[in-house]
Amino acid sequence: MNFIQYFLKKTCNINGGIPEVLKYILVLPSVIVSSQVVSTVGTLFAISVLLIPLLGLSTGPVEDDNPPKPKVILPDEPQYKVAASDGKGTVTVSPDVVLAANPVTLTFVYTAGAEGIAVGGGVVCFVSNFWGWARPQITFPDRLGYVTVSCSNPKVGIDLIVDPASQAVYARIEKQPLQMGETLVFVYGDTQDGKFPYAKGRADIYAERDERFFFRVDGDGDGFYVPIGHQPYFQVLPGKPSKLIAYAPSRVYVGKTFEIALSVLDRANNLVESYDGKVKLKAVGSRVTLPTEVIFRPNDRGAVRVAVTANSPGIIVIEAFDASKKVESAISNPTVVAEINDEPLKLYWADLHGHSNYSDGTGVPEDYFRYARDVARLDVVALTDHDNWGYDSLSKSPKLQTQILDVVRKFHDPGKFVTIAGYEWTNWTYGHMHVLFAEENQTLVIPWNEPLGIDPETLWNTLGSRDCISTPHHTGGGPIPFYWKYYNPQFVPVVEITSVHGVSERIGHPQSIDSPVESGMVQSALARGYRLGIIGSGDTHDGHPGMKSISGGVSGLAGIYARELSREAIFEALRARRVYATTGCRSILRFHMSKTNMGGIAKLSKTDQSRQFTVNVLADSPIAEITIVKNNQNIASKSGDGVFMTWQWSDTEPAKSGDYYYVRIKQANNQWIYSSPIWIDLD
Ligand SMILES: [Zn+2]
Ligand SMILES: [Zn+2]
Secondary structure (H helix, E strand, C coil): CCHHHHHHHHHHCCCCCCCHHHHHHHHHHHCCCCCCCCCCCCCCHHHHHHHHHHCCCCCCCCECCECCCCCCCCCCCCCCCCCCCCCCCEEEEECCEEECCCEECEEEEEECCCCCECCCCEEEEECCCCCCCCCCECCCCCCCCEEEEEECCHHHCEEEEEECCCCEEEEEECCCCECCCCEEEEEECCCCCCCCHHHCEECCCCCEEEEECEEEEECCCCCCCEECCCCCEEEEECCCCCEEEEECCCEEECCCEEEEEEEEECCCCCECCCCCCEEEEEEEECCEECCCEEECCHHHCCEEEEEEEECCCEEEEEEEEECCCCCECEECCCEEEECCCCCCCEEEEEECCECCCCCCCCCCHHHHHHHHHHHCCCCEEEECCECCCCCCCHHHCHHHHHHHHHHHHHHCECCCEEEEEEEEEEECCCEEEEEEECCCCCCCCCCCCCCCCCCHHHHHHHHCCCCEEEEECCCCCCCCCCCCCCCCCCCCCEEEEEECCEECCCCCCCCECCCCCHHHCHHHHHHCCCCCEEEECCCECCCCCCCCCCCCCCCCEEEEEECCCCHHHHHHHHHCCCEEEECCCCCEEEEEECCEECCCEEEECCCCCCEEEEEEEECCCCEEEEEEEECCEEEEEEECCCCEEEEEEEECCCCCCCCEEEEEEEECCCCEEEECCEEEEEC
8 A cells, every 4th residue: 555545545434524643743743842952052096995895895783992993004105206298198089978877978088198108108098986887897899898909000009908896997008109199999899890789888877977987097107097178078978768756845834835846857857858749737636737748848857846836734745757668657655734834844855975077977067956855845955075086186176176165055045945055074083074064265274194093083083163963874883884982062963864875873783874884873882972963865876866776775865944044044953953764765753851852852840740742753665663662672563554654652660860772663664764863851
């Protein structure tokens, strides 16, 4: 049974009225939170090559008295001299457009510059590691990814070497120097004029603008390869339209118009900008006014906004069908239609962690933000590229940092779409944190490896009085756990419990992160007494913020209860921990104890004072189980009953200062929801 069937079953029972549980969801935001306690507050490519094979390695448990060892040891900077001929010459590519996940032949022509290349020097081509390019090989002319390199002057002599780990093809000059104007032709996926059709390469599965294979040149033969000045770009286009996607706001008001986002994606969730079909719309639930048909035009570039007006209170979902029936239909996330807009807090959806091709992700920042706004219909998004990862390292390139800030500014539209500048502090000893700035002119402050041995304390000291937070992520395991000896409530109000890497709640979770380490789990941090709000983020590397990644089974989103859609209000809500995590679904959760909302601290005067907790859920799929977790123990649970549930539960045990309670919900479709905890303080 899907959401609509459940929804109809429930609403049929009530003869057109509003069921009790639904009434509760409709009025809930007036239970506000006045008692909230708010906290006051390339490097060289060699390194990235080194990191990638290490991702699958596990590390042992982290002990307090035994600080973790560096997971990646940086090589000493080699003391090479850059010769005049290093990095010189030009490269062109053809064709400049390929289809995602398709067989491909790409021809790169390197032309030597005035300085030429000495014997012993050469040119290296890195086939992109991101994501899904067939590995280059030079051994089997009839198999996938066969690469050839030929020289315009046969007397030069070429020695070819492939490094599979970095997907690099080195063409070394063997017999006589390569002179100005002479060429080396690299063919990736060389079928030798069609003789070996299976020798083609395979393109990245993700569509993206400005993809590159990266070229470096060693002009003098000392083994030091320098990037050429201009790397040739080509475009990776999406596949055929495969599915419609519809996202709606979680809460709207009677008589007010709101917008749903409709878009068309291929199988890998790439936006199909060329879609020009007709889509029919149908609303289920409350009465609404909406167009019954929408035509996608070229200017829409695959994504449209549709105005809808709600006419009666209740819940609605909207179904969207491609008129030609060639594209899978969509059901929007559930929307609550409330009578009046009088609640001080509103629910916003955010993805606060993701990457573009400015580090190890796919696509350019502009497309990342457009996807977040127009496809995923997020309210808030942050782009957090790695400080030191990728072909050009962000920490070494003020130009890339400025370009990111320009895009953050361009897309920021308070009240409609909030963008946040940030970066990922990719520390390979103590764990990763992404830094998010409330001010938009802030960029990378300090990378993880300068100085070497930097710990989280040094990061926080350096961030100083900047208006920002830093969020530990994939804390419970691979690629590296977080070392919870370090905590700073000013900079760490929330932790990312779920992302593409899996769930870091506890050992034994069915969607656990790889290489789980107990001391890194969120439960271990809570047991230390840390007061952390709980969020999920995508940590998307595929250019699809806010969407479940197909490169991993799990994802993450943050539900944020904020006063308005502005950077200031979002940061206030994060610091007040009025947040919850989902593994990607847009189910609505409220969890409170009397007037203390999730993330808050309830002050009790007596140990036997009653503590009644209320859980309200409106899920986008049937609920399997709701569990209340007290001090990391599952203390009460209730089986699911449809898509909306209200449950009240009282703790009768004597209260202790520091007790904490959070809610874990499992949906039948294997999506999970985690509230932030509520803490108890005794006077
Ligand atoms: Zn990370
Ligand atoms: Zn990341």
